[in-house]
Amino acid sequence: MTTFRIAPSILSADFARLGEEVRNVVASGADIIHFDVMDNHYVPNLTVGPLVCQAIRPHVQVPIDVHLMVKPVDRIIPDFAKAGANIITFHPEASDHIDRSLQLIRDNGCKAGLVFNPATPLSYLDHVMDKIDMILIMSVNPGFGGQSFIPRALDKIAEARRRIDESGRDILLEVDGGIKIDNIAAAAKAGADTFVAGSAIFGQPDYKAVIDAMREQLKGV
Numbered sequence: 685m686t687t688f689r690i691a692p693s694i695l696s697a698d699f700a701r702l703g704e705e706v707r708n709v710v711a712s713g714a715d716i717i718h719f720d721v722m723d724n725h726y727v728p729n730l731t732v733g734p735l736v737c738q739a740i741r742p743h744v745q746v747p748i749d750v751h752l753m754v755k756p757v758d759r760i761i762p763d764f765a766k767a768g769a770n771i772i773t774f775h776p777e778a779s780d781h782i783d784r785s786l787q788l789i790r791d792n793g794c795k796a797g798l799v800f801n802p803a804t805p806l807s808y809l810d811h812v813m814d815k816i817d818m819i820l821i822m823s824v825n826p827g828f829g830g831q832s833f834i835p836r837a838l839d840k841i842a843e844a845r846r847r848i849d850e851s852g853r854d855i856l857l858e859v860d861g862g863i864k865i866d867n868i869a870a871a872a873k874a875g876a877d878t879f880v881a882g883s884a885i886f887g888q889p890d891y892k893a894v895i896d897a898m899r900e901q902l903k904g905v
């Protein structure tokens with residue numbers, strides 16, 4: 685049986701109360717904290733870095749999944765590992781040497797993964813599957829929370845699931861962008877097991893009610 689994981693994205697949290705926000709969302713049932721790092725270069729937005737990751741680390745016992753939307757990627761990886769990240773993912777087109785970046789993440793004691801924008805082909809996985817612990821399929825173009833889910837992402841999730849099953853390896857398949865109570869089951873049916881949700885959770889007053897409703901949807905998959 686598939687273990688499904690809900691990963692609230694701090695992008696939509698109240699940054700003035702971030703410690704309290706992450707404690708609340710974990711107490712409400714979050715399995716992972718998704719930490720969006722944007723550099724105003726690879727994506728047209730600017731968020732947070734290793735100092736903020738380090739600041740929230742003592743507030744949460746669940747893994748922190750750092751999604752790097754930065755270019756270049758390598759020089760910031762050790763800083764996030766030291767700041768308490770458990771999983772670090774990056775966009776293959778933002779790295780000059782994908783194999784080296786994946787190895788660098790692993791050498792720093794974290795799980796490693798690649799992120800695929802709506803128009804980025806999964807062929808980037810071809811020669812590095814043995815170094816992948818997570819595949820993240822973007823169901824929006826990266827840079828902003830609160831966008832609408834792009835339905836074409838479902839085919840890509842299914843293709844990523846086929847590749848994972850063929851590899852026989854234990855790889856998380858995460859989907860990120862526009863995930864809500866009413867589309868989480870479709871993403872799960874396509875093959876995703878880990879669901880990033882920002883505005884759907886932090887945009888509501890009762891985080892537990894949203895996470896419980898998402899889990900309810902996943903029961904039918």
Ligand SMILES: O=C(CO)[C@H](O)[C@H](O)COP(=O)(O)O
Pocket residue numbers: 693695696718720751824825826827828829830831860861862863880881882883884
């Ligand atoms: O990586 C992201 C954007 O680049 C965010 O994690 C993602 O969009 C989550 O926000 P929402 O659930 O509101 O779509």
